[in-house]
Amino acid sequence: MPTNFIEELRWRGMIHDMMPGTEEALMKQVSSGYIGFDPTADSLHVGHLVQIMTLVHFQRAGHKPYALVGGATGMVGDPSGKSQERNLLDAETLQHNVACVRKQLEAFLDFNAGSNAAVMVNNYDWFEKMSFLDFIRDIGKHISVNYMMAKDSVKKRLETGMSFTEFSYQLVQGYDFYYLNQHHNCIIQLGGSDQWGNIVTGTELIRRKSGGEAYAVTTPLIKKADGTKFGKTESGSVWLDPEKTSPYAFYQFWLNASDTDAANYIRIFTLKTKEEIEAIEAEHTEAPHLRALQKAVAEDITTRVHGAAALQTAIAASNILFGKSTAADLQALSEKDFFSVFEGVDQATITSAEFGAGLHIVEALAAKTGFLSSNGEARRELKANAISVNKEKVAEDYILTTKDLINGRYVLLGKGKKNNYILRVEG
RNA sequence: GGGGAGAUACUCAAGCGGCCAACGAGGGCAGACUGUAAAUCUGCUGGUGUACACCUUCGCAGGUUCGAAUCCUGCUCUCCCCA
Structure with missing residues (x-):
């Protein structure tokens, strides 16, 4: 017997919308369900993690999860939440993306769990063989244009325009659900709240074409407390690909x-x-400066995505960069440790000839390395007391000399609290 | 087809012959305070040169002028009103 999947999502705040009867249906018996992932890039990013975790919970509740990569739907382009027509990716890129996304998904789900082992499917496999005429006769006949036009994703685009291709998207995705329902007995589709319309087209298709019952659950869009988008940093999306x-x-x-x-x-x-979460929250309230919550989250997810070893290095690097360590501690690191710890930090290499007897700090920040975009910016940051060399603030006229080189070869530059760069001197 | 309005830096938005690298707001970056949080306060926010300076920038291309983002001509695009 499955455990209560819906209740699990509910207390975690992961339910945005749900079709009536879903909870009961899932409690009755072990069921199959799926989530689709668009291969729009060659890696998933943290935004996808919500969907991935939903599927993980689904499997942990005893159900059988299907992860679908949209080799076919990716060729059409989902208009949901998009205000403009999308550019189509070429088949080759798409194929490459499908392979990458597939590999990443494999790390999260258990594909050897016996009867409820996870399964990976690609909708290209069943669309490849389908002809256009078959599609419009067998599928299109069951859904009216009126019904399709009523969808938010379509309505929003009626003013600015939308191609027939994107208009068809919901039908294509709807057929995925129908196909999985017929061939793999999938009775539920999960997804982000922007997928509600697409999912419901699927349940509708199942009902009309085969008279079957199908359900839907969507997760809320994650927003940060300050209202900005989740999953972005100044340098762009946060990807799962290391x-x-x-x-x-x-x-x-x-x-x-x-x-x-x-x-x-x-x-x-x-x-x-x-219970664990409430304990951590209590701990956090007790001593907020220890950031127990953030640490618990960061450790858990980093381990799941990158493994325990990578987590240790990340923690080590963080302790050195943000802890109380000094220039002396840095000097004490062996070269091997230094580079493994700072693997993810921006680096640049210059020759010892360029370094010469001494290198002006402005040059080290801008012209020679590109860490900052111009000498002017380097000077501004220096004036603002934002630049440090091996963790010690320096003034505008600072000259780097061999004294500053750790192990005679590299130096750690910092801008503000959170930006670090490593300059290596070679040859 | 006729009439009108407009295009300014990441975004919004002033400026309407020299004082404009261009008011202001948002965003971004940094500093202070803190807990690598939130809130708040402060500074910076085209490039080169440490200042004075110079170069590039106000839809595009020309022109008038000692001098233009500001005036003129043409072009491109956007919006509104009437058919």
């Missing part, structure tokens, strides 16, 4: 969450129980 977002930056992203957001995140992005 090549795009280093484990260190990933860890820092979560650690920097505000108190309100962290309390939210710990429920959504970790599997900790209600």
Whole structure:
């Protein structure tokens, strides 16, 4: 017998909308359900984590999760939440993305769990063989244009325009649900709140075409307490791919969450129980400066995404960069440790000839390395007392000399509290 | 087709011949305070040169002028009203 999946999502604040009867249907028996992922990029980002965790909970409740990568839907383009027509990706890029996304998803779900092992599917597999005529006769016949036009995603675009391709999207996605319902007995589709319209087209198609029952649950869009978008930093999206977002930056992203957001995140992005979470919150209220909440969130998610070893390095780097460590501590690190700890920190290399007898700090920040975009900016930051060399603030006329080089080869530059750069001197 | 309004830096938005690298607001960055939080306060926010200076920038292309974001001509685009 399954445990109560809906109740689990409910206390975690992960339910935005749900079709009547869903909870009962899922409690009756072990069921299959799915979530679709768009292969719009070659990596998932933290925004997708909500969907991934939903599927993880689904499996933990005893149900059978299907992760669908949209090799076919990706070719059409989902208009939901988009104010403009999307550019289509070419088939080759799409295929590459599908493979990448698939690989990342494999890390979260258990594909060897016996009868409720997770399954990965690609809707390209069933759309590939379908002809346009088959589609409009067998599928299109069941859904009226009136019905499709009533969808928010379509209504919003009626003024500015929308291609037939994107208009068809909800039908294409709706058919996915129908297909999985017929072939894999999927009775529920999960997804973000912007997917509600698409999902309901699916349940409608199932009802009209086969008379079957199907359900839907959507998760709320995550917003930060200050109203800004979740999952973005000044340098862009926070990706799951360590090549795009280093484990260190990933860890820092979560650690920097505000108190309100962290309390939210710990429920959504970790599997900790209600009791564990309340204990951590109590601890946090007791001693807020220890940031127990942020740490718990950051550690849990970083481990899940990048593994325990990567987490340790991220913590080590964070302690050195944000702790009380001094220039002396930095000097004490072996070269190997230094570079493994600072793997995710921006780096630049110059030759010892360029370094010469001494390098002006402005040059080290801008012209020679590109850490800052211009000499003017470097000077401004220096004037604002924002620049440090090996953790010690320096003035505008500072000259880097061999004394500043750790192990004779590298130096740690800092701007403000949170930006670090490593300059290596070689040759 | 006719008539009108407008295009200014990341965004909104002033400026309408020299005092304009361009008011102000938002955003961003930094500093102070803190807890790598929130709130608040302060500074900075085109480039090169440490200041004076110079270079590039006010839809695009020309022109008038000692001098233009500001005036003129043409072009492109956007919005509104009437058919």
